[in-house]
Structure formats: structure tokens, C-alpha cells
Amino acid sequence: MTAKIKSLIRLFRPDRSGELTRLDYTKSIDNVYKELRLLRASIANSAQIDIAFEKIVNAFFYFFVTIIAITILGIDIWSVSEHTIHRTLLVLYHCIYFLTIIQ
Secondary structure (H helix, E strand, C coil): CCHHHHHHHHHHCCCCCCCCCHHHHHHHHHHHHHHHHHHHHHHHHHHHHHHHHHHHHHHHHHHHHHHHHHHHCCCCCCCCCHHHHHHHHHHHHHHHHHHHHHC
16 A cells, blocks of 8 residues: 555544445544644744743843943943943943844
8 A cells, every 4th residue: 555545544544344434534534623723723832932932032132232232331330320320321221222223
């Protein structure tokens, strides 16, 4: 038997005489439909998980890029003077604004 015939036999499961009732045919089609729905749902779920993971990774990446950019600009982010905090927040704002524009 060829592979196509074997797959059709596995799909429809005829009885020993090779006959297939309408009810068995309908059950087989229903099983295939349920498997396809499950596949579609798992693909959609996987896509949602991928999007959420990408957002988390992007947040960490942009945080570290911002910290590096502030350090390169010579701002000491560990000091707590009011002027430095204001400057740091201003630079952070501009970095985040720039990053959102280029996306």
C-alpha cells in the first residue's frame, strides 16, 4: 500500500470489511476538525507568548541602552543632587522618545 492509502485508512478507520458508515465518516471528519482547531489555538497562544516575551526583552534592552547612553554622556547616575536628577530625567526622556521614533 502507498503512504496516501495508509494515511486515509488511519484517518477514517474503516471496519475489517473495508466499509465506512456515514456516522464513522462524520466522526472522523469531526476529529480532524477538532485537531485543526486545537492546532490553531496553540499557534495563537504561542504567538501571544512570543509577543509578551519580546516586550520583556525589549524593556530590558532599552533600559540598559539608556543607562549606557547616560554614562557615555558623562552623567553620574549614582549621585543624588537635584540638578543631576533633573538632567538625568531629561536625557532619559529624550532617549526614550528617540527609541520610540525609530521603532
